Amino acid sequence: MASAERNPALPRQSKLLYRWFRKHCIRYARRNFHAVRLSRTSAAVPENAGQPLMFVLNHPSWWDVIIGIVLVNRMPAYRHFAPIDAAMLSKYRFFDRLGFFGIEATPRGAARFLKISEAIYEQPYRAMWITAQGKFVDPRVRPIELQPGVGYVASRIRRGLIVPVALEYVFWEERLPEALIRIGEPLPMSTELDGRGWTARIEAALTDTQDALAREAMQRDPALFERLVSGRSGIGGVYDGWRRTKAWLTGKRFDGSHSGKPGEGN
Numbered sequence: 644m645a646s647a648e649r650n651p652a653l654p655r656q657s658k659l660l661y662r663w664f665r666k667h668c669i670r671y672a673r674r675n676f677h678a679v680r681l682s683r684t685s686a687a688v689p690e691n692a693g694q695p696l697m698f699v700l701n702h703p704s705w706w707d708v709i710i711g712i713v714l715v716n717r718m719p720a721y722r723h724f725a726p727i728d729a730a731m732l733s734k735y736r737f738f739d740r741l742g743f744f745g746i747e748a749t750p751r752g753a754a755r756f757l758k759i760s761e762a763i764y765e766q767p768y769r770a771m772w773i774t775a776q777g778k779f780v781d782p783r784v785r786p787i788e789l790q791p792g793v794g795y796v797a798s799r800i801r802r803g804l805i806v807p808v809a810l811e812y813v814f815w816e817e818r819l820p821e822a823l824i825r826i827g828e829p830l831p832m833s834t835e836l837d838g839r840g841w842t843a844r845i846e847a848a849l850t851d852t853q854d855a856l857a858r859e860a861m862q863r864d865p866a867l868f869e870r871l872v873s874g875r876s877g878i879g880g881v882y883d884g885w886r887r888t889k890a891w892l893t894g895k896r897f898d899g900s901h902s903g904k905p906g907e908g909n
C-alpha cells in the first residue's frame with residue numbers, strides 16, 4: 644500500500660502552521676469563553692492502537708472549529724483532518740494547509756469525499772472531524788439529520804471507531820458563555836451495514852450524546868465537567884475595578900467570578 648504522505652488525495656497539512664493555529668484557537672477560546680468544559684462522564688477514546696477515528700459532531704455554531712481544535716489537543720498521537728464547504732474554503736485559503744479539504748454538495752463532491760477519506764485512513768493514527776449536519780442547527784432540534792456521506796465512509800472502512808461528539812454553548816453565572824462538550828460511546832466500524840444503515844446508527848448515537856449533554860447543561864454545575872480551557876470571569880469595567888480595589892484595601896484575594904464559587908474565578 645502506498646504511503647499516505649505520497650498519496651495525492653491526502654489533504655495538505657503544514658505541521659508548523661497547524662501548531663500555530665492550535666495555539667491560536669486556545670488563546671481565542673480563553674478570550675471569548677468563561678471556560679471550555681468536557682463532561683466527566685464522556686466515553687474514553689482509545690488511542691494506543693492507532694486505529695482510524697471518525698469524530699461526528701453536531702453543528703450549532705461557527706465556534707465548532709475552535710472547540711474541535713481545543714479537543715484534538717488531547718490526542719497528540721493522531722493527525723487530524725476535516726471536510727469543509729468548498730465555497731468556505733475558497734474564502735479562507737489558509738485552512739487548505741491545516742488538513743481541511745473542500746467538498747461540494749454534489750455527486751462529484753460526494754465521490755471526492757469518499758476518495759479523500761479512504762486516503763486518510765490508509766495509515767494508522769489518522770482521524771477525521773465531521774460536522775455532518777452540513778449546516779448550523781440548534782442543538783435542541785430533533786430528529787437529528789446527518790448528511791449521508793458519513794454513513795458511506797463507515798460502510799467502507801473495515802476497522803476503526805466512529806465517535807459521536809455533542810457541543811453546546813450556554814450561559815451560566817458569568818458574562819461569557821460556557822462551551823460544553825460530551826463524547827459519546829464509540830461505534831466500531833464494519834461493513835455489516837450499508838451507507839444508509841450506518842447513517843441512521845450514527846444519528847441515533849449522536850442524539851443520545853446530545854440529550855445527555857443537554858441534561859448536564861441544565862444542571863449548571865461545573866463539577867460535572869473537566870475544564871479544558873480557563874477563560875475570563877467577572878463583569879468588567881467600573882464594577883470589577885471597584886471590587887478589585889476593595890479586595891486590595893482589605894487584604895483579600897480578588898475573585899473575579901460572578902458566582903464566587905471556589906475555582907470559578909481566574
